[in-house]
Amino acid sequence: MSLRLSACPYTADRRSCIMLSIMSADPSTPDAYDPGNIEAWAQSRWREARVFEAHESDPRPPYYVLSMFPYPSGRLHMGHVRNYTIGDVIARYHRMQGKSVLQPMGFDAFGLPAENAAIQNQVSPARWTEANIAAMKVQLDRLGFGYDWRREIVTCRPGYYRFEQWLFTELYRMGLAYRERAWVNWDPVDQTVLANEQVIDGRGWRSGAPVERREIEQWFVRITAYAEELLEGLDALPDWPEEVKRMQRNWIGRSSGVEIDFERCDGAGAIRVFTTRADTLYGVSYLALAPEHPLVRECAREDAGVRAFVDSMRQRETREAALETQEKRGVPTGLQVRHPLTGESLPVWVASFVVMSYGTGAIMAVPAHDQRDHEFANRYGLPIRPVIRVPHGEGRDPSGTAVTEEGIVVDSGSLSGLSSEEARVRAVSLLGRQAREVVHYRLRDWGVSRQRYWGCPIPMIYCIDCGVVPVPARDLPVVLPEGVQFTGVNSPLLTLKSFRETACPRCGKPAHRETDTFDTFFESSWYYARFASFDSLETILDDRAHHWLPVNQYIGGVEHAVLHLLYARFFHKVLRDMGWVRSDEPFTRLLSQGMVLKDGAKMSKSKGNVVDPEAIVARYGADTARLFMMFAAPPEQSLEWSEQGVEGAQRFIKRLWRLVHERVTEPCEGPLDPEALSGSGKALWRLLHETVAGVETDIGNRQTFNTAIAKVMECLNALARFEPEEPADRVLAKDVLITIVHLLHPIIPHVTESLWRSLGGEGLLASRPWPVPDPAALAREEVELVVQVNGRRRGSLRVRVEEEEPAIRSRILADPALARFIDGARVERWVFVPGRLINVVTRGERPSG
RNA sequence: GCCGGGGUGGCGGAACUGGUAGACGCGCCGGACUCAAAAUCCGGUUUGGGCAACCAAGUGAGGGUUCGAUUCCCUCCCCCGGCACCA
Numbered sequence: 039m040s041l042r043l044s045a046c047p048y049t050a051d052r053r054s055c056i057m058l059s060i061m062s063a064d065p066s067t068p069d070a071y072d073p074g075n076i077e078a079w080a081q082s083r084w085r086e087a088r089v090f091e092a093h094e095s096d097p098r099p100p101y102y103v104l105s106m107f108p109y110p111s112g113r114l115h116m117g118h119v120r121n122y123t124i125g126d127v128i129a130r131y132h133r134m135q136g137k138s139v140l141q142p143m144g145f146d147a148f149g150l151p152a153e154n155a156a157i158q159n160q161v162s163p164a165r166w167t168e169a170n171i172a173a174m175k176v177q178l179d180r181l182g183f184g185y186d187w188r189r190e191i192v193t194c195r196p197g198y199y200r201f202e203q204w205l206f207t208e209l210y211r212m213g214l215a216y217r218e219r220a221w222v223n224w225d226p227v228d229q230t231v232l233a234n235e236q237v238i239d240g241r242g243w244r245s246g247a248p249v250e251r252r253e254i255e256q257w258f259v260r261i262t263a264y265a266e267e268l269l270e271g272l273d274a275l276p277d278w279p280e281e282v283k284r285m286q287r288n289w290i291g292r293s294s295g296v297e298i299d300f301e302r303c304d305g306a307g308a309i310r311v312f313t314t315r316a317d318t319l320y321g322v323s324y325l326a327l328a329p330e331h332p333l334v335r336e337c338a339r340e341d342a343g344v345r346a347f348v349d350s351m352r353q354r355e356t357r358e359a360a361l362e363t364q365e366k367r368g369v370p371t372g373l374q375v376r377h378p379l380t381g382e383s384l385p386v387w388v389a390s391f392v393v394m395s396y397g398t399g400a401i402m403a404v405p406a407h408d409q410r411d412h413e414f415a416n417r418y419g420l421p422i423r424p425v426i427r428v429p430h431g432e433g434r435d436p437s438g439t440a441v442t443e444e445g446i447v448v449d450s451g452s453l454s455g456l457s458s459e460e461a462r463v464r465a466v467s468l469l470g471r472q473a474r475e476v477v478h479y480r481l482r483d484w485g486v487s488r489q490r491y492w493g494c495p496i497p498m499i500y501c502i503d504c505g506v507v508p509v510p511a512r513d514l515p516v517v518l519p520e521g522v523q524f525t526g527v528n529s530p531l532l533t534l535k536s537f538r539e540t541a542c543p544r545c546g547k548p549a550h551r552e553t554d555t556f557d558t559f560f561e562s563s564w565y566y567a568r569f570a571s572f573d574s575l576e577t578i579l580d581d582r583a584h585h586w587l588p589v590n591q592y593i594g595g596v597e598h599a600v601l602h603l604l605y606a607r608f609f610h611k612v613l614r615d616m617g618w619v620r621s622d623e624p625f626t627r628l629l630s631q632g633m634v635l636k637d638g639a640k641m642s643k644s645k646g647n648v649v650d651p652e653a654i655v656a657r658y659g660a661d662t663a664r665l666f667m668m669f670a671a672p673p674e675q676s677l678e679w680s681e682q683g684v685e686g687a688q689r690f691i692k693r694l695w696r697l698v699h700e701r702v703t704e705p706c707e708g709p710l711d712p713e714a715l716s717g718s719g720k721a722l723w724r725l726l727h728e729t730v731a732g733v734e735t736d737i738g739n740r741q742t743f744n745t746a747i748a749k750v751m752e753c754l755n756a757l758a759r760f761e762p763e764e765p766a767d768r769v770l771a772k773d774v775l776i777t778i779v780h781l782l783h784p785i786i787p788h789v790t791e792s793l794w795r796s797l798g799g800e801g802l803l804a805s806r807p808w809p810v811p812d813p814a815a816l817a818r819e820e821v822e823l824v825v826q827v828n829g830r831r832r833g834s835l836r837v838r839v840e841e842e843e844p845a846i847r848s849r850i851l852a853d854p855a856l857a858r859f860i861d862g863a864r865v866e867r868w869v870f871v872p873g874r875l876i877n878v879v880t881r882g883e884r885p886s887g
Numbered sequence: 888g889c890c891g892g893g894g895u896g897g898c899g900g901a902a903c904u905g906g907u908a909g910a911c912g913c914g915c916c917g918g919a920c921u922c923a924a925a926a927u928c929c930g931g932u933u934u935g936g937g938c939a940a941c942c943a944a945g946u947g948a949g950g951g952u953u954c955g956a957u958u959c960c961c962u963c964c965c966c967c968g969g970c971a972c973c974a
Contacts, residue, residue: 281968284891288970295974313974326974366972391972401974409888410972480973596968669912670899676967678899682913690912696927735903745901748911755911758928824907829955831907869954875906879954 071695073659073789080788081182089133089804090184094585096138102586103129103141104566104625106594106602107191110145112170114177116634116641116679117595119651123664123785124631124673124743125593126183130784131737133184134808140586141184142569144191145171149558150228150244153492157524163492164520167194177652181660182787184804189572193561194492198568200515201578202560203497207508208616210498214260215486217498217506221330222485224252229528230488231256236601251352257496257554258483261608265290265479268607277627279674282599289600291480296462297398299472300325300375303383309333309375312397312478317461320450321404321425323415325375326368326389328399334388337371344369347388366391366414378472379451389414397478405440412440425450426458484605486557491522491529493555501542501549510543516551529553562602563609566592566624579618592625599630629741632676641679649679661786662688668743668785690751691789694782697758698775698793706768712814714766722760726774727815729753733781734808743785750781772797777809824875825850827859835876843870850878 084090092100105125108118122143129141145167152163159166171192178185191198209215223232227245231254236243261268269290272283295314302308309325327334329351338345347369368389375384391410392401405415406424415422428445444458452468453461466473487496495516497509509516519537522530531537531553542549570586571579588610594602603625610624633640636647654663666687671677715723729749736746753774762768776797783790783803794803818839823846825833833856837846847868850856863880870876 281891285969288890291970291973293973311974315974389972391974393973396973403974408974410974413972478973480970599969672900675900680899680913683899686912693927740903742901742903744899745903745911748901751911822907826906826955829906829953834907867954869906871906875955877906877954 071692071789073661073691076792077180077182077660077788080791081179083791083802084184084804087802087805089802090139090141090186091188092138092140092142092186092586094582098136098138100586101129101132101137101139101591102570102589103132103139103591104569104589104593105143106592106598107144107146107562107565108174109149109151110147110167110170110174111151112173114174114181114651116649116651119181119663120634120667120673120677121593121595121631122178122181122183123667124629125591126181126664126787127668127737127743127784128591128593128741129184130787130804131808133804134780134783134806135738136807140186140189140569142189142191142572143178143183143185143187144189144565144569145174145193146558146562146565147171147192147194148493148555148561150490150492153490153524156492162520164194168192177655180655181651181663184787189569191565191568191572193494193558193565194518196515196517198565199494199561201568202494202556202564203509203514203516204511205564205578206556206560207497207511207514209259209612210508214263214612215257216260217255217257219253219255220258220485221251221253222256224250226250228490230490231485256485257487257498257552259486261484261605262479262481264608264611265292265481266477267611268481268604271607271611271623275623275626275628278625279628279630282596282603282628282630285599286604289481289604292477293479294475294477296466296473297476298378298402298469300378300384300402301472303374303376308472309373309386309400310398311400311402312476313402315404315407315458315462316465316473317444317447317453317456317458318404318407318425319379319402319465320447320453321406321423322377322384322402323405323421323423324384324403325386326392326401326403326411326414327371327386328392328394329388329390330394331388331392331399333373333400334371337373337388341372344371344388351390366410366417368414368418378469385420387414387418395482396480407440407442409440409442423449484557484608486560487554488557489529490555491518491524491531493558494518494561495531496552496554496556498552499540499542499549500552501545501547503547504542504544504549507542507544507549513543518555529555531555559602559605563605564613566606567610567613567619579613583619587619588621588623589625591627591629593629593631595633596630603628629673631673632671634677634679636679638678654684658684658688659788661691661789665691665747665786669747670744672742672744690754691786693758694754694778695789695793697754698779698796701771701775702796702798704768704771706765706772708769710769710773711766714764715770716763716767718760719762719764719767719770722756722774723770723815724818725753725756726770726777727811730777730781730809731811731816734811737784746781747785750778754778779803780806780809821873823873825856826875826877827856828879829877832856832859839873843868843876846870846876850876 103125105122108114125141129139133139147167152167155161155166156163193199206215223237225232225242225245225247227247228242232242232249237249241248269287269292272278272286275283293314295312296316297310297312298316299308299310309327311325329348334344334348338348366389368387371386371388373386375386376382377384391414392399403411403414405412405420405422407426412422414420424441425448426441426445427448428441428443447453447456447458447461450461453464456464466475495518497514497516499507499509501507519534522534524530538550538553540549540551541547566589567579567583567587570583571577574580606624610619611622613619614622635641636649639645639647641648651663662684666684667677669687670680670683712720712723729752732749733746736742736749757771757774760767760771762771776799779790779793779797780803787804791803820836820838823835823837824831825835835846835849835853851860860878860880866879866881868876868878
């Protein structure tokens with residue numbers, strides 16, 4: 039075995055093409071199982087044959103398998119291994135099914151860790167990142183994942199982000215990107231803005247620091263313009279987990295209701311509120327405004343009480359954004375509005391529980407039928423007027439809780455007597471121009487500006503005369519400068535004159551560049567599409583995108599259920615509207631894999647329960663690691679790490695290895711003649727084909743790789759017990775091994791590739807067709823029929839498949855072991871499930887025991 | 888609070904459409920091989936009773952539908968995830 043460095047011949051990018059290539063001798067000898075040697079051998083065979091390169095000219099049907107690309111931290115963790123093993127199994131399975139499989143890989147290479155490493159270790163983020171990528175590629179290859187590395191995407195390289203910048207300028211032209219001064223979530227540790235989706239329980243998703251509120255100029259992308267389509271599109275995704283779809287529906291948060299204008303008594307216009315319960319209009323006893331409402335600002339100027347209240351609210355928001363169990367508080371603004379139907383004068387309050395960012399920032403309060411309004415009214419002595427009668431509502435104490443159910447409207451003028459649903463429609467028509475039906479979403483526009491260095495520069499220029507000017511396509515990419523100095527606080531771009539200072543592309547006068555960079559979710563929102571047109575220099579995508587997209591199978595963790603998957607769906611729809619892709623959704627089928635746990639907890643440095651994949655591969659080999667990952671649990675479930683389980687996986691591979699090499703020396707010739715099989719041979723023959731059929735459903739349809747493996751194990755156990763009697767039996771035994779080697783190839787590709795050669799196979803197993811079950815083998819002459827008496831299993835009976843029920847009945851009654859459960863009781867009826875069971879239902883006493 | 892998912896041997900899990908509960912693996916127990924150990928192979932392994940054939944109980948708890956329920960329905964307990972002053 040010799041080690042040599044070789045330049046990878048088919049990687050376009052020189053920086054990533056240095057690879058370790060381990061040349062070794064053909065290991066298919068009957069010696070002990072040596073994973074290191076076998077795996078290096080198999081990997082170099084695949085590389086030489088270029089089996090993982092996907093070509094558009096391939097006449098076979100295309101199949102695009104994609105696993106979520108990793109952040110290049112430098113080392114793979116077990117979550118990656120699980121994710122990428124699932125992807126590779128699916129890819130290899132479909133290749134054997136005769137498809138032209140595309141399975142690419144790349145790196146989500148912008149982001150904070152590189153910057154932190156730069157500050158701590160004085161290395162440039164670019165060099166740190168590229169070194170990590172090189173290390174991780176070695177690890178990925180070592181695990182035997184079949185990627186088309188020609189298509190590798192590294193998001194921090196200008197060749198990639200150039201088109202991202204171009205796309206953003208297009209969004210700007212389409213009115214889908216805009217700049218606005220806005221209250222944002224500020225992470226004081228990471229020194230940057232966070233999107234709503236990145237705030238978890240009031241804390242930054244990365245740093246865990248309590249998020250503060252700040253008001254700054256930000257770039258936003260108008261994802262809300264697609265809110266309805268993003269919601270409806272979920273219905274067209276039957277092969278997505280319900281859980282993920284539900285989370286997205288929740289996040290988009292569609293709510294349809296009515297906006298109603300309440301005229302101010304002072305004649306200075308109206309206050310617009312949003313409600314989903316226009317049927318409770320007669321129950322309104324006050325209006326409540328958010329502390330940030332523009333009208334409240336006005337009032338605060340004149341009213342010291344309002345001013346003090348608003349100030350205290352701001353304190354709350356900066357200091358304790360996470361505090362949620364707050365009491366509802368408020369003050370009157372002094373304003374009065376007129377009820378649009380009764381003309382009654384109603385007070386307007388500022389209230390802590392009304393948020394500016396939803397609806398109109400103002401509500402009509404109906405204390406009798408809304409719990410929050412109710413608590414507030416109780417606290418400040420405001421009237422509570424029940425206007426909805428619900429069944430069984432009589433006994434309820436109206437002063438305690440609000441009745442939030444729908445029912446029959448009462449005490450409401452011409453709305454009285456209507457159902458809630460009818461009353462809502464009627465109310466809108468009664469209100470005329472003062473009301474309109476509207477739909478609101480919880481989903482906010484996506485704030486994409488980050489005040490960080492290591493990200494894709496936002497390609498915008500600010501000119502005193504021309505204002506905001508997008509960088510023209512001819513000037514792209516705006517390259518992120520390297521060799522910058524880090525202070526550890528602000529982005530180096532802020533003070534880097536050579537970057538910041540530029541000329542206006544429109545008028546040529548001195549201007550300055552935007553120094554913010556994109557949220558890294560921007561890069562990961564369209565990489566799946568770029569893999570198709572990875573080397574297109576002129577355009578973001580080309581015709582090859584039509585060949586491969588949408589992705590047939592996407593695999594990744596649930597943690598991306600709303601963030602990444604929602605943004606990618608949004609980008610896909612934008613790309614579709616721009617004419618670059620033709621489908622509505624980017625990912626046809628989604629598998630969201632569970633976490634890898636140890637001792638019941640997620641592996642993490644802080645808990646000290648991390649298992650390093652590299653150590654496992656070094657000790658047991660890649661095949662063992664892959665087999666354990668796929669066998670220990672179904673893919674959606676969390677997987678409990680078990681060193682003993684790993685050893686069990688290795689034991690199975692060794693057993694397979696030994697059985698092949700034992701059988702290989704036995705003489706056997708010619709094709710299998712089923713007629714010549716012995717009795718036990720026939721049984722094994724059937725089991726083999728049941729296994730083939732079962733594994734196909736388990737991998738191809740159900741994606742329960744654990745049960746597929748269990749079926750193969752059963753078949754191998756049966757083979758190990760099998761003692762050939764006839765020459766045909768020996769042919770069968772070898773057939774079983776050849777088939778098993780095929781069935782396991784997607785999961786443990788290296789050892790099966792080697793065993794295929796030992797078994798005399800021609801060419802590469804990786805490009806072999808998947809076995810097809812023989813219907814003749816599956817046909818049965820006899821089945822074991824379960825015999826039940828009153829639903830309890832009392833025995834079984836071997837019956838011919840064509841045997842009629844009456845004959846079976848009399849056999850049961852004639853069998854003393856079965857009949858004794860029936861004797862002394864009257865048979866009421868028989869339930870016969872052909873091929874499965876027969877149940878005798880009796881009435882009356884029967885002897886027991 | 889609202890919306891989901893789940894609870895099966897000592898452990899990971901299986902049972903796909905209501906039809907033999909515990910496949911497969913781990914662990915454990917016994918045996919073979921060995922001077923011995925490791926590795927490997929064979930057998931056993933839900934619980935209780937019995938020498939055994941066998942019998943009884945058993946899928947978080949309780950009830951229901953059914954010839955038959957881990958699977959369907961109702962009530963409750965516990966665990967996990969998502970959302971949450973969203974009007």
